[in-house]
């Protein structure tokens with residue numbers, strides 16, 4: 001059976017803080033916006049028990065509560081949520097095709113907000129106990145299950161230390177495997193201070209995971225001392241890994257440019273190497289991966305997508321889509337040469353009134369429109385016919401060359 005096809009202006013892939021924010025901006029701009037989320041809207045921020053550093057919530061807010069507000073706001077602006085995984089994305093053409101199990105969505109612009117996936121230890125047996133079998137990545141989601149039980153946390157960054165402390169509210173015993181020497185963790189000073197003062201937390205220094213053991217569920221984690229090589233089995237009911245994240249970008253490989261680790265480089269407008277494709281949040285190359293920065297990216301990416309669509313529509317309809325030849329004058333109103341050439345362009349327009357359409361492009365406001373015509377500097381003229389640039393007069397001081405070409409064209 002042929003797949004269904006649906007159309008939208010913007011497809012947002014990923015419903016974390018970045019994707020939801022981008023969707024809010026696109027929805028509010030009255031663009032038909034479809035957001036795809038393969039798990040639950042909210043993304044990584046919902047893994048966080050308390051967010052203390054997102055502005056506007058001085059008493060801290062649970063990640064799930066904050067993300068619910070984002071979702072509610074996106075829905076208010078008419079964003080359509082598709083709670084399904086994007087299986088394939090063809091992003092190279094003018095029309096982008098986003099494929100889910102049942103439907104192909106054709107979008108004019110795409111915002112990649114697929115965030116990251118947890119990094120694994122690579123230890124023996126790990127794959128057998130992932131998620132509901134004892135290895136978890138989300139204290140908020142799973143802490144209650146470990147009430148009165150024993151858990152091991154692996155990692156020493158902000159997430160590891162803060163989530164380990166959260167786990168002490170539920171579990172009887174929380175041990176933390178840290179790769180560094182005694183007393184050294186990578187977390188912020190406040191978290192470190194609280195953690196070292198917490199009697200329910202026990203640190204196991206200089207260790208990495210060597211093996212995960214158990215039956216149906218995880219029962220034991222074997223730690224290896226990186227200095228002595230000594231192996232020590234730790235009996236556990238569950239293990240939480242907080243050793244970093246990797247970008248979830250496999251879907252876009254070979255199309256969107258990436259760095260060696262799979263992160264997507266963008267310009268200041270969140271634009272990727274592909275026209276009409278933007279990347280926001282943890283998925284892109286950046287210095288700080290937080291909710292606040294994901295939100296900033298989402299806002300910029302949403303507005304950039306809106307501008308891209310407006311410009312594309314203008315280019316397709318006004319510049320490329322005319323039924324007669326179109327003369328495009330790329331100018332800069334503050335430049336005297338450009339201003340004096342404008343009167344010649346106006347005369348040309350008058351002379352060929354019925355046969356030609358004239359469009360002025362202000363390079364200051366819409367330089368990227370001119371760039372689409374292969375023009376970087378004003379003044380310049382382009383002659384467009386049959387949806388293609390037939391002639392360019394670069395660094396021109398009069399309209400003679402373009403008029404000669406025009407005359408050949410219209411006879």
Ligand SMILES: Cc1cc2nc3c(=O)[nH]c(=O)nc-3n(C[C@H](O)[C@H](O)[C@H](O)COP(=O)(O)OP(=O)(O)OC[C@H]3O[C@@H](n4cnc5c(N)ncnc54)[C@H](O)[C@@H]3O)c2cc1C
Nearest residue numbers: 014016017018038043044045086114115281282289290291
């Ligand atoms: C344990 C932990 C604690 C943290 N604590 C804080 C904190 O206190 N303060 C703070 O500011 N930040 C914190 N962070 C960081 C913060 O959560 C992230 O930087 C932020 O949530 C990133 O948002 P994002 O939208 O870029 O990505 P994500 O939140 O990762 O969202 C990406 C979404 O895309 C979806 N997705 C991926 N691929 C597909 C696909 N093919 N189809 C459909 N959907 C897809 C995923 O399911 C996911 O929901 C913490 C992170 C962790 C892990």
